Amino acid sequence: MSRELRAALTGLDPQYAKRLTDALNIYLANLHVVSAKLRNFHWNVVGVDFIDFHEKLQELYEEVALEIDRIAERIKMLGFFPLASMHEFVRYATLEEAPSCPYNTSTIAYAVVNDFAATARYLREVDKFVRETTDEFTINLFGDALGFLEKHVWFFTAYLERMDCSDSQKR
Ligand SMILES: [Fe+2]
Incomplete structure (x- = not known):
């Protein structure tokens, strides 16, 4: 089935489907980088909070x-191909990888906040042109993703906070 027909069958503009696919593939590449980093940190974390982290x-x-699976399958529904090789992920990702070495929990928390916050900002940019359409499926996908990302930006920035109740009462 042609790409144009796949999108048109469900009432999506084929040009929009291509534009969204390109944007989703960058997100997909970044998710793979994030996934590798989270496993790296899972294995290599050190310190008193080892078990929690x-x-x-x-x-x-x-x-x-x-x-990753939700986004790749969305790209298939749009009639295109998700990136699917390590070579492509590294080529298209905008986030930096991390080497395998010991990581303390503050370094990990900063890295997670940076990557998740950057990803949330990216999704908000893409969401601007998604919302000009009636693509409710993608709008909902992004809503769920932003909820996950923002929740963990909160968790890890809270972990890094050093202020306590007496500080907040001075303000
Ligand atoms: Fe494990």
Whole structure:
């Protein structure tokens, strides 16, 4: 079936489908980089919070794995091909990889905040042209993804906070 027909069958503009696919493939590449980094941190975390971070990072990469599948399948529904090789992921990703070495929990928290916040900003940019359409499926996908990303930006920035109740009362 032609790409144009796949999109048109469900009432989507084929040009929009191509534009969205290109945007989703960059997101997909970044999700693979994030997934590899979360596993790296899961294995290589050190310090007193080892067990909490080891377990939380597994929870995160398992959720990212589900998101990878949701996005790849959305691209298939649009009539195109998701990126599917390590070579392509590294080529199209905008996030930096991390080497395998010991990581303390603050370094991990900063990295997760940076990657998740950058990904949330990227989705908001893409969402601007998605919302000019009636593509409710993608709008809902982005809503769920932003909820996940923002929640964990909150979790890890809270972990990094050093202010306590007496500080907040001075304001
Ligand atoms: Fe494990």
